[in-house]
Amino acid sequence: MIIVMKPTAGQAEIDHVVEKVEAVGCKTTLLEGTNRKVIAVIGDKRDIPPEYWDTIPGVEKAVPILTPYKLASREVKKSDTEIKINDQVLGGKKIGVIAGPCAVESQDQINFIAEGVKKAGAIALRGGAFKPRTSPYSFQGLKEEGLEYLARAREATGLAIVTEILSPEHIDLVSSYVDVLQIGTRNMANFLLLEAVGKCNKPVILKRGMSATLDEFLLAGEYILSHGNPNVILCERGIRTFETHTRFTLSLSIVPHLKLLTHLPVIVDPSHGTGVRELVAPMSRGAIAVGADGLILEVHKDPEKSFVDGPQALTIESFEKLMKESGAVAESIGREI
Amino acid sequence: MIIVMKPTAGQAEIDHVVEKVEAVGCKTTLLEGTNRKVIAVIGDKRDIPPEYWDTIPGVEKAVPILTPYKLASREVKKSDTEIKINDQVLGGKKIGVIAGPCAVESQDQINFIAEGVKKAGAIALRGGAFKPRTSPYSFQGLKEEGLEYLARAREATGLAIVTEILSPEHIDLVSSYVDVLQIGTRNMANFLLLEAVGKCNKPVILKRGMSATLDEFLLAGEYILSHGNPNVILCERGIRTFETHTRFTLSLSIVPHLKLLTHLPVIVDPSHGTGVRELVAPMSRGAIAVGADGLILEVHKDPEKSFVDGPQALTIESFEKLMKESGAVAESIGREI
Amino acid sequence: MIIVMKPTAGQAEIDHVVEKVEAVGCKTTLLEGTNRKVIAVIGDKRDIPPEYWDTIPGVEKAVPILTPYKLASREVKKSDTEIKINDQVLGGKKIGVIAGPCAVESQDQINFIAEGVKKAGAIALRGGAFKPRTSPYSFQGLKEEGLEYLARAREATGLAIVTEILSPEHIDLVSSYVDVLQIGTRNMANFLLLEAVGKCNKPVILKRGMSATLDEFLLAGEYILSHGNPNVILCERGIRTFETHTRFTLSLSIVPHLKLLTHLPVIVDPSHGTGVRELVAPMSRGAIAVGADGLILEVHKDPEKSFVDGPQALTIESFEKLMKESGAVAESIGREI
């Protein structure tokens, strides 16, 4: 860390900063610049937030040198993490596609979709049983009934089941039915939930908070890793910007950037990330081309009748087409789907 | 609601839309524009999200006319809601200031600050016992021990106690110690938590999500109201934008805008909203001048030693100064502090 | 257009709105909703901004139905516009790559790069002679000397020349040397410059303003089209968001969205759009996969010695690799590079 002193800071203030730095077990070197004095701090104390140092009299700002996360970092683990999802693996050469409806609505609906997406090449079935909805007046999901439908769809097709979890109290219930837990964008910074899934052994898909920075996203992953669960899959799902032509701005550049910094697999959600059906297929191709390890997509029997999030859902037919086109792109970069 | 048809939509598609609209109990009027056909939908169905209609073949977009919230709206309740916090009232002529440290650290610390802020005119004491922290390696709060310290500080000073609540499972515990529950920015869309506090009878300070729109913020309030708790205080605390000179962008314009649309009281948090100590006092004056009903501020015994969020915390001395200056601004607009 | 009246609006206010609408030559239909009265306006008057109507007493808001642009729209011209750049064509099956240094520095430098990028398959050479720089103390470009070097590089290689133009007064000078004019992100809303290039016959690359919406971007294109120049190439180059891991957020979803709405070709600038060298190649592949008609890339002889914008520049060797990889992606979607 580098501590930049104010131009007005005197020797007493510098001595005081040095004392505080040494008190946490680090060493210092004083640099006398042309306009500023700067104190270089030597030692790995990334658990102390840089803001701590800003409060000391005479300090202008503290600049961290190290990343705030460790376990998620490639510096700690160089090779790509591959995550087992039942008999499939996410994070290797094969790009894994997870597909299904936004919300589970009935046994018929979920079986129909499960069979359709399996035939088209999906490795897992997604479906919401507990739905976080912006309005208290909107449909909130079938809850345990929905989980039962999902489990039966797994029996029928062999597909692993992915569902969103909203609260630590639901972990036992949800885990008894499904194979992969999903943390939604609105819960990326629900740290008690991150801790709770960190203590269980199911793979976790962690969706990026819609206003999370890259560091905050990796720190949320670090929460899960640091509580003992190594099976974290990061998912870019669109960020909130001034753009209104799409519901969110799908930030594909974070995918290759994450792949440089972390060993964890990274997938992309073009359905929520755009909210526009016509954009789901091209953005799926784009996600693969930039290096995503997987996709998570909304597919519906009849998008028109979907209880929630219809405008971005694909039919089975358009999903089949998307899989074919995406497969061609995957091959062009030496991967498969 | 207005449903705009695509230029290519034919009579069959229009008939189909009309049928679907009538199926939910609304009436329609067809408008033949120069370039587009438009279907006006008559009836109050704000529980159906506009996205639902976008999925129907031939529809270009659906434009809602009504606000998505009801109970929070001034159309439902014209007069300002005043909320009792022990022997004080928030939302009337008097501007209520809530102050205290980011995190409770010891009995001495919290008593010292409680006495200081009480003397300077605060109506309640804030202090974090359960802290949501971006890094798993940061200090997470004293938990129940912190609640005990807060309760003793109330005994000593008579100040009402405000603390953040992170999970529905904590409600009984936290409610047994404190007077006002606070929902943090990272939990504004934790709908299970909103429901849970909606079922209890304590006043709730609802902080705006850092990327929440005005509608989403009011819908989060609507969650609490619709579960039976009328005592909701809205709090602007800074939004995430491209600006980096402050930690967040404190959006003061939402204060008078909320006051037009809702009867609920609105307060402002200039400490988290800026993250820069020198800006807390001017932004407090600004918040009052634009019409805020209160402030929530970080005050510390010795900001340099604070475990968390030091750079934005005031000393007792600077808090006293802030209260005097803010009081003058309050008077200039016909209010008091 | 739809005019929504306030719940408090009476008959006199409605009559007044109807009168004003008829005064501009449109017809009206009154819709009596459950909670609001709404006036549907029939007629194509997209030159009147919706804000105009908001000012009339009793009006809550005016909602436009038509897009604000016409000439740029696919409603006016269905087939893709192909633009001739000397002996090459942009906008067809072939994806055109424009490459070169951020700033022209010397004849040797520009010739070396021109030959390198031509060999690797570029269709045009870019190079800045007039550089818009954030700091007045930074290198501002070689000006006319730079244009001369570019023209000689064209003689040597046959590549068309693309350069940025900063002011209407420079049009004659710059046009006498180069083949394609580029409008930078900071000038997308410099309407006098848009008018000026609209009156000349050179193809224009219009970069998206870093905070321009899709509509504003197309309206900037409309400025050029409406002054008589049909040769407009739209370029996504990154928007300003809260993300700091990249210099801007490259919004690839606007590419397929633009392709739905406009007949104009769309290219992408992954160099400025990310500002991170390691991300240029993956984002180039992503741009092609989502449907871009071309790329504009920074390539340098020795990025380390570049006067400006070094961190995102490729060497000739990495550009060759990028072209090969991008070519494979292009083929996978039925195009070529």
Next chain:
Amino acid sequence: MIIVMKPTAGQAEIDHVVEKVEAVGCKTTLLEGTNRKVIAVIGDKRDIPPEYWDTIPGVEKAVPILTPYKLASREVKKSDTEIKINDQVLGGKKIGVIAGPCAVESQDQINFIAEGVKKAGAIALRGGAFKPRTSPYSFQGLKEEGLEYLARAREATGLAIVTEILSPEHIDLVSSYVDVLQIGTRNMANFLLLEAVGKCNKPVILKRGMSATLDEFLLAGEYILSHGNPNVILCERGIRTFETHTRFTLSLSIVPHLKLLTHLPVIVDPSHGTGVRELVAPMSRGAIAVGADGLILEVHKDPEKSFVDGPQALTIESFEKLMKESGAVAESIGREI
């Protein structure tokens, strides 16, 4: 500046960086951290952008210590700059209010408004003659005819005249009629225009670019100052964020932050900054409370008939009320209006 090396950087790469740093006349100190080597650069070279250093092999990032601007900085000039506008002064105890219509429409209109705002206490009259409009089909201003009307309104009232300038070629014409030149938000990074007004001797109101950071804003001011014109007035006018309840997000926190960093006066434009008439008066009070040196406001004879930007314009009556209320807030912080 601090140069952080990659964990993989070897001695040869460090030597190479040191060589490059010394080549520009700076000195270095090597710091051996626990996980990284860091090179501290001593010497004031803020004309070299930090990105330059990022390109050198082995460098992870370069962190600047000094601000990129000089002349605008309080480090160079401690006391507040006061700027003469005819017989008035901006930047002292008195808060200067500039008011007038968005666009000049006729002699009668501008005289009526000039007299109204003068009586209510404005120090200058604003009015647009050359209007930058998002759509090519919108009214673009009366041009020189508008300037003549403005000059006659000055004769009639004695008010100084403020108008926007769009291009270097207009400087002689516009300067011959008006007293203060305004650079609009879309031209804040039109560096040729900044240079041109930097060479003239009229005071300049520089509006913040809608996506400009604090540093970029001050660097735009530095352009004007460094070309010889010391009379720069900075104006916050709203930034582009995800918020849609207002047209822009008026970022009041930049006002006290600028006042800490620069000696230049800072004013606020609540009319464009919100785009909502009901918010103009409260945000004017807020701007004064946070320390603005002035306001620039849209006032219209009859907002309903305004050619442009009606929804945010005040009538003379509401402007009088705003001035009274704002005056009370000004007094409460020891200033006057």
